[in-house]
Every structure is written in structure tokens, then in C-alpha cells.
Amino acid sequence: MLSARILNCCKLFKYKKWSTTLLNAEYVLSTQPAIQSTHEKYEKQLKDFETLTTVIKKKRQKKPQRPPFAKNLFLGVFDTDVLSYPELEKEDIDCIEPAAAAVEKLMKQEHMVNCNTLSDKNFRQNLSDYKTIGLQAPQLMDGRECSVTESNKFLEVLSCHNLRDNIIFNEQLGVQILVKFANDQLKKKYLHGIMKGDSISCFCMSEADLPEITSMRTKAVISDDKKTWILNGEKAWVVNGTSANLLIVCAMTELVVRDLIKEPKLTLFIVDRNSPGVSYTKVDTNDVEMANISFDNTQVPNENVIGKVNKADVILSSIMNEFRLSSGAACIAITKQILNRLALSMLEQSNDSNMLYKTDAVRGKIAELTTKLYAMESVLYLTTGLIDSYENQDCELESAIVKIFCSQSCLTASLTALDMVGMPAISESHWASKFHKDITRHLSLHETNDSLEIMTALFGLQFAGVQLNERISKIRNPLFHGSFILRRMWTDRRNVGDDPKLDLRLGDYLHPSLDIASKHLEYCVKRLEFATEVLLARFGPDVVNQHIDLRRIAECIINIYVMTACLGRASRSYCIGLQYSNYEMLIASAFCSGAMERVKANVKKIVEGEHVTNDENYRAISKRLFQSKEYFLKHPLSRNF
Structure with missing residues (x-):
């Protein structure tokens, strides 16, 4: 026992930052419960020394904060540094x-x-042993101290399991909240148990x-x-609600x-499941644990407040951005599984007389899904790279775009699978049917894509409105x-004719082979700028009620941001010679060509x-x-004479 302690101490002193590590070790040891047995005490010290010797110093110096990329696109401002696709060391x-x-x-x-349940202790123990619980927690707390990019890489791998939602909710809305916002006392009391697999957390927000x-x-x-x-x-609809303590x-x-x-003030509490007044009813969803949880005069100690009283909005706005990114990682994993199974299915159904996989009907759909999957990966890791690279970077819109685009693309993949598989997909046990059910949660749980699209458009227009306030005021009067109106009529003549001047020179920051695709991107940026000015000038403050147009401009910014991600990634891959x-160049060009048509139609x-459009008719x-x-029209076989 003594020789083992000496050996571990020697390892510790070989570590370059041993002095700092020992200072931090004092905190780790002080947060653990007292141990009565001498044998247990020595074992505990050995384990702490082993933890210290495996600590890897991670050098992560962020660059100064940059202006928000997506919000600036509403002003026609393009930060060309974003085209240098971020990469890990x-x-x-x-x-x-x-x-x-x-x-x-x-x-x-x-x-x-x-x-098939996160309440399985062995399952959680395996996750804990591989350090996949508490991905961004400090290494001295037995976490991996991952960056946002690294944690989403692990979540993408974990999402290949059918318990992906249970794992992500426990990690992103449980462990993450405690790691980033709980005080030392709450971390000592609750966090260690979750990371060791002894406890499960659930996030109670929806009603x-x-x-x-x-x-x-x-x-x-x-x-x-x-x-x-x-x-x-x-x-209501609490994931892990039946098993979380x-x-x-x-x-x-x-x-x-x-x-x-009315301005609500919200506060986050951590509540023990065994507290008096806590009860739950299981929600029948078959494939994921959900429950409705009730609180009847439940007493919560004041020490169990997470963060500050009445300041939960700060925590929620921060944590939801990363949670949206985790939805992107899960959707990527699902889409990849769907695409791989579809390709294998088409190959298996092909024979000498019917080469199914060679038909245009199959090739077109498979190519479309491949392009969407590439775009999903590109936009997720561009966004995580921005968060990791710059200090306190505003990626509110970017995170929302990742969630919207990835979940909608995943839905397209699942619908394509149902269409191509045909009648066998009727069975609830069929893989295509299961994947289709999985993706519906990412479309509607906590926040729907429709509301998120409108929020994305409003945040962008609000940002642009502050910058364009004087100009919009002149246009509206x-x-x-x-004289200003006459000059504007002359300078905007090309925008009115759908022929904007392409002077951003985005092609200079990409591989020359992507010159045409870069012009597609530049065209879309210019059209978004013009559409922003038109909406603000036409409606003023009432633009918040123009939901149909808000959806259109949201689709524009989503396509533009994803185009940027695809071009930056493809250019980097080609320049460094990836297999x-x-x-990748072909896929990026194909996506940009289709995205440009979608942006063009929406701006028009x-x-x-x-x-001119059907908006008034629909209203x-x-x-x-x-x-x-109810549906008020008469049946087509009806007569009135």
C-alpha cells in the first residue's frame, strides 16, 4: 500500500503543473465526506492521486469577441473570417x-x-466509467473538461443508442446546469452522484x-x-421523469x-424526488421515459436555489443555446443511421434484372439526403467552433438555426425512408417507423420549430432595426x-430588379473551384439585406405580427448560414487534402445552388x-x-336545387 502511494506521488511530481494541481487537490479532498476506516482513507487518497496524475493541461485561449455573425447578415455585413472553418488542435x-x-x-x-431504460444502474455505470457523464465538467471532478465541439462529438456518438434523448437531457439540462451555475455546496451534494451514475436528473420546465x-x-x-x-x-412532458431522483x-x-x-421572474431549484408533496404520473410514450410531475406544498431549502433568485432567465438563455446544439448532434446520428440503412436496403433489393440502386428515383433521394447530412454536420461544428474560438461569442441565432435545420432535415430523411421502404414501415417495430417517432420529439419538445423560426427572424430584425433606425425613419416618411428618397431610388435600382451588385468578394477566401458557389452565397446575402429593409420600412414596429413574412426571412437566414458552413468546410477539406x-466540393456546390433558389423565391x-402573394387569401x-x-365548405356532391 505504501509503495503504491509513493509511486503515485512520483507520477504526480513529474507532471509539469504539479504545484497548481496540489493546490486544486485540496479543494477536491475537502468536498468529499469523511471516511472513518483507515483502509478506506488510504484507498481514497490513492484514487485522488490517480485522478491528479491523469489530468491533462488543456491550453484554450479564446480570441476576443467578434460581432455576431448571423445577426450582421441582416445588414449585409459578412465576416469573412467565418469562412475559415474552425478546427481542433x-x-x-x-x-x-x-x-x-x-x-x-x-x-x-x-x-x-x-x-431500454436509463434507470439501469449498469448502463449508467458504463457511461460513468467511460466519462461520458459530465463531458464539460473539470477533470478534477472526474469530467472530461470538453469544449463545446468535443462534447457534441461525444453526444453524436451516444445518440446512436435508442436512449439518446434520456442521455442528452440528463447531460445537457442536468449536469451542465450544475457544472456551470450551481455553487460549491450544491455540486458537492448532487453533482458527484450524477456523474458517478448513482443519480439521474430531469429538467422540469414545460407545462x-x-x-x-x-x-x-x-x-x-x-x-x-x-x-x-x-x-x-x-x-408536463418531463424526460427521465419516472426514474430521476x-x-x-x-x-x-x-x-x-x-x-x-407583465414581467415574470423565474428561479431554478433542485428538488429531491423523495421530498414530501412530490408525485408523478407516467406519460405513455413507449420508447422514452416521460412523466408529469406535481408539487403540493413541497418544501425546498433556500440552499437549493441554482444561481440567484429571480435570475433563471440568464441560466436558461445560456443553457438552451447549447441544448439546441445537442439536438443537432442527435439529429445527425439519426440521419446517418437512416441513410446507411436505406443504402443497404436498396442494395439488397437490387438484382440482375432490377438494379434498383442505379435508378434516378433512388439516386436522387439518396443524394439529397447525403447533401443534407453534410450540411447538418457542417453547420453544427461551425457553430461550436465559433463558441469555442471567441470569448462570449453571441451565437444565439446560430444555435437556433442548427436546431431548426438539423431537425427539419432529419424529418425529411425519416419521411424519405418511410416512402422508400413502403409497406414494411407500417410496423411499429420497423426501424424506419422508430426513427420517425424519435425525430418528432426534436421538432416539438420544449420549443417548436415554428416558434423558433419566428424568434430567429425577430432577433435578426431587431438587431438590424437598431442599426437602420434613421434610414428606415426616412423611408417611412x-x-x-x-432628396434621400430620390437617391435611394437610384442606388436600389439593381436590388429592385433582382440584380444586386456582388462586391463582397467572398470567393477570395475560398478555393477557386468554389467561385460560382461563393457568388450564390453573396447573392443571397445581398437579397437578405434588401428584404430586411423592405420589411422594416413597410411594417415598422408591426413587423412582429407579420408571421408569414417572418418565416420567409427566417428561411433565408437559415439557408445563408448553412451555405457558409458548407463552403467553409469544403474549401478547408480540399485545401488540406482530406479523402x-x-x-465535398461537389456537395457544397449542390447545396448552395438549391439554397440560392429557395432564398430567391422567399425574397421575391x-x-x-x-x-401579390396568397397571404391575404389565406388570412x-x-x-x-x-x-x-370546423371545415365549412360543402361536400363536392352537394346540390342546392
Whole structure:
């Protein structure tokens, strides 16, 4: 025993940063419970020394913050540095690739594949042993201290398992919240157990029939002695709700009313499942653990507040950005499995008389899915690279785009699979049917893509509106600014004629083979800038209610950002000589060609206005249907004479 301790100490002193490590070790040892047995004490010290000797110093110096990339696109401003697709350092790649390969091999083992619940202790223990719980936690807490890019690489591998949602929710909305926002006392009490696989967390945010956040029914009131909070309410659709013993609950603690505007103040609590007043009812979803959890006068110690009272919005805005990225990683894993199974199925169904995989019908769909998958990967890791590379980088829009684009592309893949597989996919046990059910959760759980699209458009227009305030004011009051309007008519003549001047020279920052694709991207940026000005000038502050046009401009910014990711990645791959990089160039060009057509069509509808498009017709039709409260048109066989 003594010789083993000496050996570990020698290893520790060989580590270059041994002095700093020993100082940090004091904190680690102080946070553990007291050990009575001498034997257990020595074992504990040995384990701590082993942890210290395996610590790898990670040099990650972020660059100064840059202006938000996606938001600036609404102004026609393009940061060409983003075209230099971000990449990990060589030592990071050498570390993460074998680790991810080991995790991938683990997830394919029979005892892991056959597990269908996160409550299985052996399953969680395996995840803990491979350090896949607490990916961004410090190494001294037995975490991997991953960057956002590295953690999404692991989540992509873990998402190959059918418990992908349970794993991601426990990691991204449980461990991540505690690692980044909990105080030392809460980390000591709860975090270690989750990372060791002894506990499971769940995130309690959603409520049934919640039209807006001000109507949240889960509320917490401080007791008279200021020592506990009294929690009442019910949370719905809680992933891991049936097996989790640690509940992270978002509750309203104050409602401020100013000038008829209600401003809710939210607080995050960590609640023990065994606390009096906590109950749950299981939601029947077959393939994922969900529950509705109720709180009836549940007492929560004041020490269990995560972060600060009434400041949960800061935590949620930060954590949801990374959670949206994890949805992208899961969708990539699902789409890749769908594509691989479809390709194998087409090959197996082909024979000498019917070479099915050579038909245009099959080739066209497979190529489209391959292009979408490439774009999904590109946009996810471009966004994680921006977050990792720059200090406090504003990637709010970028993260939302990743979630929207990846989930919609994954839905397209699942629908394509159902169409190509045919009748066998009717069976609930068929792989195509299972994947289709999986993707529906990413489309609707916590936030729908429709609402996220509108939010993306509004955030971009709000950012642009501040910069263009004076210009928009003059456009909306032409009689007071005659000379300005005349100059604008001349300078905007090419935009009005759908022939913008391409002067951004984006091709200078890409491989010459992508010159045509770079012009497609530049055209889209210019059209987005013009559409932004048209919308703000036409509607002013009322643009927040023009949801049809908001969806159109959101689709424009999504396509432009994904085009940027594809071109940057393909150019980098070709320049450094990656295998199949010539196909990357082909795929990137193909995606940009299709994206340009989509942007062109959307901007045309925005510029033409509601009276040329079908918008007004649709509004009138829907208004009549809501008046009737049902489909109101007569049957085609009806007669009135």
C-alpha cells in the first residue's frame, strides 16, 4: 500500500503543473465526506492521486469577441473570417478520436444495445466509467473538461443508442446546469452522484396548455423564516421523469407588472424526488421515459436555489443555446443511421434484372439526403467552433438555426425512408417507423420549430432595426426626405430588379473551384439585406405580427448560414487534402445552388407583398374557418336545387 502511494506521488511530481494541481487537490479532498476506516482513507487518497496524475493541461485561449455573425447578415455585413472553418488542435484530435471510438464500441455491445431504460444502474455505470457523464465538467471532478465541439462529438456518438434523448437531457439540462451555475455546496451534494451514475436528473420546465411564460402555474413562495421555499404546481412532458431522483425545477417566484406589461421572474431549484408533496404520473410514450410531475406544498431549502433568485432567465438563455446544439448532434446520428440503412436496403433489393440502386428515383433521394447530412454536420461544428474560438461569442441565432435545420432535415430523411421502404414501415417495430417517432420529439419538445423560426427572424430584425433606425425613419416618411428618397431610388435600382451588385468578394477566401458557389452565397446575402429593409420600412414596429413574412426571412437566414458552413468546410477539406474532398466540393456546390433558389423565391414574395402573394387569401380563408369552428365548405356532391 505504501509503495503504491509513493509511486503515485512520483507520477504526480513529474507532471509539469504539479504545484497548481496540489493546490486544486485540496479543494477536491475537502468536498468529499469523511471516511472513518483507515483502509478506506488510504484507498481514497490513492484514487485522488490517480485522478491528479491523469489530468491533462488543456491550453484554450479564446480570441476576443467578434460581432455576431448571423445577426450582421441582416445588414449585409459578412465576416469573412467565418469562412475559415474552425478546427481542433492536433493534440485535441489525438485525444478525442480514440476516446470517441471507444465509446462508440461500448454503445454497440449487446448488454448496452438491449438496455431500454436509463434507470439501469449498469448502463449508467458504463457511461460513468467511460466519462461520458459530465463531458464539460473539470477533470478534477472526474469530467472530461470538453469544449463545446468535443462534447457534441461525444453526444453524436451516444445518440446512436435508442436512449439518446434520456442521455442528452440528463447531460445537457442536468449536469451542465450544475457544472456551470450551481455553487460549491450544491455540486458537492448532487453533482458527484450524477456523474458517478448513482443519480439521474430531469429538467422540469414545460407545462400543459401554457400559452405564455406569464401564465406559468408552478410557483414558489419563500417561507416566513426565509429558510425554505414552498413549491406548488405541475410540470408536463418531463424526460427521465419516472426514474430521476433529482429534479431541476423552473418556477415563478415573482410577477412584476409595469405599465400593463407583465414581467415574470423565474428561479431554478433542485428538488429531491423523495421530498414530501412530490408525485408523478407516467406519460405513455413507449420508447422514452416521460412523466408529469406535481408539487403540493413541497418544501425546498433556500440552499437549493441554482444561481440567484429571480435570475433563471440568464441560466436558461445560456443553457438552451447549447441544448439546441445537442439536438443537432442527435439529429445527425439519426440521419446517418437512416441513410446507411436505406443504402443497404436498396442494395439488397437490387438484382440482375432490377438494379434498383442505379435508378434516378433512388439516386436522387439518396443524394439529397447525403447533401443534407453534410450540411447538418457542417453547420453544427461551425457553430461550436465559433463558441469555442471567441470569448462570449453571441451565437444565439446560430444555435437556433442548427436546431431548426438539423431537425427539419432529419424529418425529411425519416419521411424519405418511410416512402422508400413502403409497406414494411407500417410496423411499429420497423426501424424506419422508430426513427420517425424519435425525430418528432426534436421538432416539438420544449420549443417548436415554428416558434423558433419566428424568434430567429425577430432577433435578426431587431438587431438590424437598431442599426437602420434613421434610414428606415426616412423611408417611412418620404415627404420629409425627398432628396434621400430620390437617391435611394437610384442606388436600389439593381436590388429592385433582382440584380444586386456582388462586391463582397467572398470567393477570395475560398478555393477557386468554389467561385460560382461563393457568388450564390453573396447573392443571397445581398437579397437578405434588401428584404430586411423592405420589411422594416413597410411594417415598422408591426413587423412582429407579420408571421408569414417572418418565416420567409427566417428561411433565408437559415439557408445563408448553412451555405457558409458548407463552403467553409469544403474549401478547408480540399485545401488540406482530406479523402473524398472532391465530393465535398461537389456537395457544397449542390447545396448552395438549391439554397440560392429557395432564398430567391422567399425574397421575391417578401418584396412583392401580401397583395401579390396568397397571404391575404389565406388570412381570409382561415378567418372564415375559425368562425365556423370546423371545415365549412360543402361536400363536392352537394346540390342546392
